[in-house]
Amino acid sequence: MLNSKKTNILLAAAGAAVLMASSPVLAQAPAEPTPAAAPAEAPTAMAPAADAANPSTVGESVGGGHSGGITPISMFMEATIIVKVVMIGLLLASILSWTLLLIKLFEFGALNRKTDNFLENFRGARTIADMRAVATQEEYDGNPLADMAAAATDEIEMSRQAGLSVTGDHLDNAMGRATAAVAAVQSGLAKRLSGGQQFLASVGSTGPFVGLFGTVYGIMNSFIGIAESNTTNLAVVAPGIAEALLATGIGLFAAIPAVVFYNYFNTRIAAYGTRADGFAAELLNGISRQLDKGA
Structure with a gap:
């Protein structure tokens, strides 16, 4: 009985061995993944995320080769002909405004010095003949107050x-x-002193709009370039928009000083006009006093 049980056990073990040998799947045990295998792929998978998180890398890819290479001169050279004409016109207007500022500053400075000197000598006159002699001196030629005194006498x-x-x-x-003669000289005083004011007013009022025209034209060309290139990349459109905005900047650069100069010289003209009115009253009173004395 024992021999038959042993024989059955041996036969079962032999059958199991035959089944395992005939099946490759059962014969091979599944290999456990090594701990080092998974991390080996991590650097490659994380590389794009690192690049995306790096601002300098993103900036280089978007800005292209323009980083630090755009200057006002380069923007002017790359602008279209219409925008260039606008910029040149505004720059010339700005140069003329500053030139006019210097001329009028010297003009008003010399005018006030000559007027002070004339008034000092005129107030020392004792007769109408003395007044006329002072007013007709060559050194006071062209001075408005001297012209008023000369006209009245x-x-x-x-x-x-x-x-x-x-x-x-x-x-x-x-x-x-005598009063009519003085008034005739005074009527031309404002015109003599306001030379160049109309130019400053024109530059101050139209300069920003002329610059804006250049900006609109430049931006329009930039959008046309976007449509033709089928791209919205900032590196493509940024230079054109910068060139367009430069026109507005030059327009403001020309207009702001012109407005400041215009208001400043208007104040100077009004102040001298007040001074001339006061002198006219002083002159006529002096002449009337001398005539009453029979001089």
């Missing part, structure tokens, strides 16, 4: 030479003619 002198009485009952007539 000349009118009195011409009335005398014509045989007209300038005193007594005829004093009012003589003073009326």
